[in-house]
Every structure is written in C-alpha cells, then in structure tokens.
Amino acid sequence: MNSKYDKYINQWNNIFSKEIPKVPTNQRSGNRALDKGIEWICNGTKSILDFGCGNGTMLFLCALNGTKYNIGVDLSEKAIENAQIRAKQMSKGEYRFIQGSIDALESISDSSFDAIILFNIIDNLYPEDAEVLIKEVERILCSNGKLLVKLNPYITLDQIIEWDLKVIKDNLLDDGLILLNNTTEKWKNFFSIKFNICKYNEIYYPEFEQTNRMFWLTKK
Template identity: 50%
Template structure:
C-alpha cells in the first residue's frame, strides 16, 4: 500500500519537518472549530480507548485525552508525523499513547472489538477506493458493538472547479490534485458508509484559511 502513496508521504513529511521548531501540545479541549469540538465531545463521551488512523502529529488524540479518554492509538504513513506525535505525547499531562508508522496492515494486528471510538480525519477520501474499503472493514472489526466513528472529509469538487484548477482525473470520481482525492458528493458518502455504520449526525465545518468546507459524519457501528 505504501508505494502508491509515496508522493503523499513525501508531502506530509515535508510539512511536519517545517513544524519542528518547537514541540507544543494543546492546553484545552478547544480545537478552534465548533463543529469539530461537538463531534469530538460526542466521540469521547463514555469512551476509554480511541484509534486515529491517519493521525498525523497526534493532535486529535491529544484533544481526546483532554476530554478524558485514557488509551490512544495513532497510525500514519508519514514517519515525520509519527516522530513528532511521539515527542508531543511526552508533554501531554493526560492519556497513554502508542503511535505506529504504517498503513491499513498495521490495523490487522489489533484485536477484535478493542476500541471504543475511531477517528478518520481527512484520510478516507485521500485513499484509493479499494484501500478505503479495507480501512472501513478493519475499523468495523476493531470497534466494540455500538462503537463510534467520526469521519471528516475534504470538500466535494464540482466539475467546474476541477476544470478551472486543472486537476487531473484518474477516473470519473478519482482525482490527483497533488494527493489522491476520492471526490464524491455528501449523499454518495452517506450511502456508502451505511453499509457498515448507522448515521448519528452530519455537520459542515468552514476552514477560512483554506476557503473550503470539511464534512463531518458521526457514525455508530451497527
């Protein structure tokens, strides 16, 4: 799996290298986005163990720990992200952490029904469809009965935007904008995700610096 994501891994590693000046961790539960905070509040309520697949530098898990969760597993392909996450974990006043460099294969070593909640933040639609399906099957296996999943996705790009921005199409709904983007409407994602999970809520989060909306799906294992 890693080989076809080499460009994405290189990009992510370069981003995290630029963040090395000072290792900091969040001091409060506030992420700066109301919709994300509400989703994390829901995700962490009654949860002890959280998995973040595509965890980057660990920020989501640190915000969960400040909400009272105890055990945290983060997995990411970017070695610099994992290195930074481990450094940051040493500064966290709460929570236990395990950060692994790897892909969906790293999930296969974890036992069934072993986590209460899972985070997939801006990762699922940056995977090839067959890999996204593998990840969702693994998440479904790892979640305890009734466990929770938060999926945060990039915005859906209309045909006019794809043309205007000169984004290359790999196929009809699969784009290459520097990273892989599985470009699907919100309705298409809702229909797809219900094969595994029941919907709890949906929200849209405006990111001013990127001038785009992220889509947040709160889901529960059936």
C-alpha cells in the same frame, strides 16, 4: 500499499519536518463545529484510535476531553516522530503511535476500541483501500462503537476544470494528494452499509476558506 503513496508520504514528511512540536493546552480546537464532534466521540470513551493521525493533535484533544488509551497510525515517519515527541509533553492520556498503513490495523484485536477517528484520510485513499479500511474499522470497533469521519469538500466539475485538476479515473482525482471525490450522498450510502448515521454536519474553516464534511457514526 505504501509504494503507491510514496509521493504523498514524502510531501507530508517534508511538511512535518518543518514543524515545531507543541501540544494543545486546552480541550478546544478553536472550531466550534469540530469541537462538538470531538465532545461526542469522547463522551464515555476510554480507548480511541486515529487512523491517519498525523502529528497526533486530535488524540491529544481527545485525551483532554477524557479518553485514556490513545493510539495513532500514520504513513508519515516524520508525523509519527513528532507525535511521539508531543506525547511526552502531555499531562493526560496514554499514547502509542505507529508508523504504517492499513496493514498495521491487522494486528489489532476484534472489538477492541470504543471509538475511531478518520479525519481527511478515507477520501485520500484509492477506492480499493477505502473499502479495506472501512472493513477494518468495523472489525476493530466494539459493539455500538463510535466512528467520527471528516471529509474534504466535494469538488464540482466546474472547479475541476477551473483548477486544472488531474482526473485519474471517474471520481478519483489528483489535487496534490489522492482525492476520492464522492458526493455527500454517495458517502452516506457507503457508510450506511456498516454504520448508523447519527448526524451529518459541515465544518467551515475560515483560515482556508473551505468547508469539510463530518459524519457521526455508530457501528450497527
């Protein structure tokens, strides 16, 4: 899987190489809509996995919201390096960070996690990899386990033309990263095959003038 994402791994390595690793000092992210999702997935949760964890921020927030066992997986070596440095600064939670792809999930036992986070990752994969990831997530989650998914905004045809984005094929774009540009309805259909949709809400980030989409899901 890695070779087709090498370009993007290099981009993230470059971004994280400029970062000064610091950890959150309280359980709030600063975005109320996001915080509600974090509170929901952490409620009653001991073990949580974040695939596409970057520098570990979401897991650190989860630990401050009560999770105990926190595992992160990311393709970027530098992101994982930063996450490991930051974990040593945390007063709460136990952490393990793994540099790797979906293949890294294969060694994780069935029904072994209470909750999983997929933030701006499943729609930054090729469609065939998104299918594999969601199957692995279902396998790893315990019965009635929680899944919190955050997606990039849907880009309209007019925006694709205006921003001169590259269309790889159908709804697969290259906007600097791979973007699986599904409508919200198409994502609902995708998730509802294996998960119950408890809630859908949108998160506005004023600093980016961008709205992300969030699904609160439980395993069927």
